[in-house]
Amino acid sequence: MARSLESSPAEIIALVGPTASGKTAIAIELARRLDAEIVGADSRQVYRRLDIGSAKPTPAQRAAVPHHLLDVAEPDEDFDCARYRALASAAIEEIHGRGRRVLVVGGTGLYVKVLRQGLFPGPARDQALRARLKAEEEQQPGSLHRRLAEVDPASAARLHPRDRVRLVRALEVHALSGRPISAWQEEHRFERGGIAMRVIALEVPREELARRIEARCQAMVKEGLVAEVEGLFAAGLDPTLPSLRSPGYAEIGEFVRGLCSREDAVARMAQATRRLAKRQATWWRGHPPDARVAADLAAVLAAL
Numbered sequence: 001m002a003r004s005l006e007s008s009p010a011e012i013i014a015l016v017g018p019t020a021s022g023k024t025a026i027a028i029e030l031a032r033r034l035d036a037e038i039v040g041a042d043s044r045q046v047y048r049r050l051d052i053g054s055a056k057p058t059p060a061q062r063a064a065v066p067h068h069l070l071d072v073a074e075p076d077e078d079f080d081c082a083r084y085r086a087l088a089s090a091a092i093e094e095i096h097g098r099g100r101r102v103l104v105v106g107g108t109g110l111y112v113k114v115l116r117q118g119l120f121p122g123p124a125r126d127q128a129l130r131a132r133l134k135a136e137e138e139q140q141p142g143s144l145h146r147r148l149a150e151v152d153p154a155s156a157a158r159l160h161p162r163d164r165v166r167l168v169r170a171l172e173v174h175a176l177s178g179r180p181i182s183a184w185q186e187e188h189r190f191e192r193g194g195i196a197m198r199v200i201a202l203e204v205p206r207e208e209l210a211r212r213i214e215a216r217c218q219a220m221v222k223e224g225l226v227a228e229v230e231g232l233f234a235a236g237l238d239p240t241l242p243s244l245r246s247p248g249y250a251e252i253g254e255f256v257r258g259l260c261s262r263e264d265a266v267a268r269m270a271q272a273t274r275r276l277a278k279r280q281a282t283w284w285r286g287h288p289p290d291a292r293v294a295a296d297l298a299a300v301l302a303a304l
Contacts, residue, residue, distance in 0.1 A: 012092065012195060014041070014104040014112050015300065016284065017202030018277035020212040022295045024057055026202070027105040029297050031065040034103065037095045039088050040069040041106025041115070044246055046084070047075045049232060052225045053248035055216065068095070075232065075243040078130075080165060081114045088115055092195065104197065109283040117194040122184050123176040133168045138240070144171060152180035165242055200303050201289040209277055217270045220248060221262075229256050247272035 013034070015027050031038055040046070044054035048071045057067055068091040073079045088104075088111070095102050104112060137144045144167040149156035155170045173181040204212065229244075229252045237244060239253045248269050255265035293299035 012102045012104060012197035013304065014116070014197050014199040014289075015202065016041070016105075016109065016112055016199060016289065017107065017295065018204070018209060018280040019055070019107050019273060020209060020216050020277065021107075021202040021204045022212075023105055023107070023202060024055070024061065026295065026297050026300055027103055028057075028061055028065050030300060031103050033301075034101045036101035036103040037066040037068065039091050039095070039102055039104045040067060041084075041088070041104050041108050041111040042069075043079075043108040043111065044243065045070050045106070046072050046079055047077075047243050048073065049228070049235075050075060050243060050249070052220050052223050052228050053246075053252070055220075075237055076241055078165065080169065081110060082119055084111050085114045085119060089195065107280050109280065109287060112197075112199065113287060115195050116197055116199070122173050122181065126172060126176060129172055129175060130168055133171055134164065137164055137167075144168065147171060148174075152182050154182040155180060162245065163242075198291075198304075199289040200291045200293060200300055201284050202295040202300075203292050204295050210274060213273045213277065214270050217248070217266055217273060221252075221266055225252055226256065226262075229253050233257075247276050 013030075013036075015023055015030065017023055027038055030036070038057075042054065044050055045056045046069060047054070050056070056070060061067075062070070069084070069088055072087055073083075092102050104115065106112070133144060142161055144164065145156060145159065145161040148159070148167055148170055151174050152170060159166050159170065161167075170181040173179070173184060177184070225248065229249060232244065232249075233239065233253070233256060239245075239250075239257065244250065244253060251260075251265040251269040251272060254260050255262050260268075291303040293303045
């Protein structure tokens with residue numbers, strides 16, 4: 001049964017789901033109805049100048065509803081869960097201080113998880129160690145994942161071999177504490193220091209989602225994604241940066257560097273985006289939301 005929108009004004013709603021599921025458009029209208037501000041939960045939209053390829057809300061959408069956690073880092077900065085949580089928690093406190101509601105919106109499940117359940121108290125960063133690990137990976141791609149498989153098979157099994165940010169953190173934790181990061185996480189179970197929220201996941205039939213992804217990729221190219229990537233490279237950004245190896249930026253980046261045709265780049269961009277959507281769906285099967293609904297405003301309102 002749907003609950004009154006006035007029944008719990010302090011409750012935080014998180015609207016999640018795979019890329020191209022329509023989160024942004026639904027969130028804008030929902031925020032208007034809830035008198036809410038939006039806190040982003042997207043690992044690419046935090047970066048400045050990654051606009052078209054990250055499907056960042058347009059200037060008009062951002063003018064319609066205040067957005068937070070967009071454009072808070074440069075593409076060549078490390079941006080991890082701890083930094084996200086600190087910034088998002090501060091934004092939530094400010095929004096509540098203005099007497100408004102909070103709507104967390106995005107496809108990065110781990111960001112929602114650390115907001116909702118906290119972070120384990122692992123060792124602090126060691127910048128010198130991180131630099132050595134990153135240099136090792138640049139010289140021998142895949143070496144970090146192989147090393148992690150030796151000391152922490154559980155973490156290696158769940159991390160992609162190219163997920164350098166999390167591979168570095170996992171190896172850093174092991175090196176500094178002598179314990180696998182998976183052991184820290186199992187002990188903590190993300191149960192302390194969390195923020196209460198109701199998580200609603202949007203669901204789109206697979207075939208329909210594939211069509212949306214194809215259309216989105218084509219639209220991004222028409223809207224200027226090639227020029228956006230050219231500008232990033234012209235600014236001296238390294239194509240191997242984690243932020244530029246994500247779907248869209250990686251494939252269009254290869255086209256810009258003359259490594260493939262535009263048609264091939266767009267086709268592989270759509271394929272990579274479909275794979276991302278599948279990983280996101282898998283994440284939410286392993287971390288069940290409070291409700292799963294069709295990707296339309298009426299269904300979301302009925303779940304509140």
